[in-house]
Amino acid sequence: MITNLLLFGATGDLASDLLLPALAALRATGRIGDDFTVIGTARDDMDTKAFREHAAQSLEENASHIPIEHREALTQSLRYQAGDATKAEDVAALVREAGDGPLVAYLALPPALFIPCITALAAADLSAGSRVALEKPFGEDLDSAVELNRVLAGLLGSADDEAAYRIDHALGMSTVRNLLDLRLNDPFLAAIWDAQHIERVDVLWEEDDPLEGRAGYYDSAGALKDVVQNHMLRVLAVVAMEPPAGPGEQEVKEAKVDALRAARAPQGDDAASRTRRARWAAGRLGDADVPAYVDEEGVDPSRETETFAEVVLEIDTPRWRGTSFVLRAGKALRVRRKEVVVHLRPLRPDGPPGRLDIGIDGPTDITLTLQGSEPIILTGTPPASLPPYAHVLLDLLQGGSALAVSSGGAEESWRLMEPVLAAWSEGRVPLVEYPAGSDGPPRLLG
Structure with missing residues (x-):
């Protein structure tokens, strides 16, 4: 160590x-x-x-x-x-x-x-x-991420594992680590984890807080760069990866990169129907009045920074063709939700749909809900003994790489989001507004 x-x-x-x-x-x-x-x-x-x-x-x-x-x-x-x-x-x-x-x-x-x-x-x-x-962020776009990897490899001898350790604390969250364990070892999930049984997967990072003094960073980043391009794609990779070729850390990391490599982001005119960007207007959070985002100190309204982002992805593998993956993040929303919601197809044409709710950051249980029935807790996650950063630091100090982001993962994340950013900058997707304290703008799916 x-x-x-x-x-x-x-x-x-x-x-x-x-x-x-x-x-x-x-x-x-x-x-x-x-x-x-x-x-x-x-x-x-x-x-x-x-x-x-x-x-x-x-x-x-x-x-x-x-x-x-x-x-x-x-x-x-x-x-x-x-x-x-x-x-x-x-x-x-x-x-x-x-x-x-x-x-x-x-x-x-x-x-x-x-x-x-x-x-x-x-x-x-x-x-x-x-x-x-x-x-994070590992670069500001794909070109700079590739350049960073090149410098790491050239100056430190390796862009991965041995010398370089890219930190995304989402990988240290106990529930994300538990989700990875379930993907690797749970026979129930393995039996239903495909497009035949799953219609849609929502990865949610919805927050009920406003900027909290972060305008200096946030106004130049926005929701897409702040959490979708990194935290949420890390979670998506765990959800969508194929069973790794072996039990080692490197095989698991390669499986996650392969999942991102197979993902397809909307481009050009498709972005209008497969992505959404919005920012909050004046409203109320709890008992407090909240000014519009553009009136927050340190915000430049001309940047048109989004505080809500939604992107629908497809994953082009035999396992997932026909399943939609929705990434949705927002700030100043009515309810705080950080979870993966798996929408199950009915077992028969007239049967009820079901869903699995996999909490990422409170609540952290895994529950199964069938239409018309009470939720059933399948797995209760005990309180974490260490904060996420402690897990990441321990992995780092012990010479591991299980909780690190690979060079390929960093590059693939930018590859997926660059077409969305380009469509937004070209004005193909309008910037809409939602009141602070609301559920946000209408959803693209469901």
Whole structure:
């Protein structure tokens, strides 16, 4: 297990809100011990004492449920050294500070800094067995994703697994990991998992919160790039993949990439009937009035950024021909739902349709519902003992790749979404509105 973590962007929101709490959870459960050290770096002019105080405050705000002795033990493992992630001399000094042995360089940085930072790391003579972790998005389009993979392969020796680890925390969610286990091992699902039994699959990432101060990022991304192109396609790949050729991590990753490679996104004029984009108008969420998206601080209305995206895909394999896959994401909606809904065909022409609801992030049960009957809980998912980022970090530190996004997966995700983005930018799909606190615009299917 790698016990040295070099954390770029250590004073940013990602580190404060998610990474440090995940490390505290690993410390509290004994996954990391006294030999584990973190060297935080950013451009902020502070020393180790100030960084530890910053981390302690972040943990108090975001991980207060973890006993204070474990939070304090983590903060004592932190050191800080200011530096520029794009300068070779600064990065080399940080690597020397980390000492001998392999390390994980975690790039909690804006994507524009990935290639300069990786280039600096490659010149810093990393010890054998070191790894570089990158946060999504992996590029801004297909061309930049391919270029990022090329740089990773050229400078680190491999674009996958051994050195590069692409992080999408959705793969660390306990229910997504359980879904993968069900796909691999459950005979009931295996018997019905095809177009003969399944009419449609909905992957939903519907949120009842507005921007929460994220306008600076969100207004340049939108719902499609923010969650559809990454989180939701990761879930889709698990749902749609063929049984892997073997039990290993690489075979499973190849099966997921093959599922995305077989997917067909609407293009050109088809996008008008197979995709939808919308943004919220003024409305109410609970007891609070919510202004229109365009009136949120930091939003540029001329960008026409969508806060709701819906895309219908087809998967061109013998298993799935005739089944539609719907990806739907939105913000400021009436109800929060993150789940996979499997719409079952009736067993006889006059029989009732059924559905499987597979919760991703609350509720997290798997339930079967037949028309006219009460839902039946098939699988109850116990509360997760670790947050998603803790599972991902543990996989990363232990040298695994089960929860990483492969180079092929990163590229295929952009291949699928680029035609949709192109159709939207060409005005083939109008931008409609829905009131905040509503169910969103009318659905394309169902």
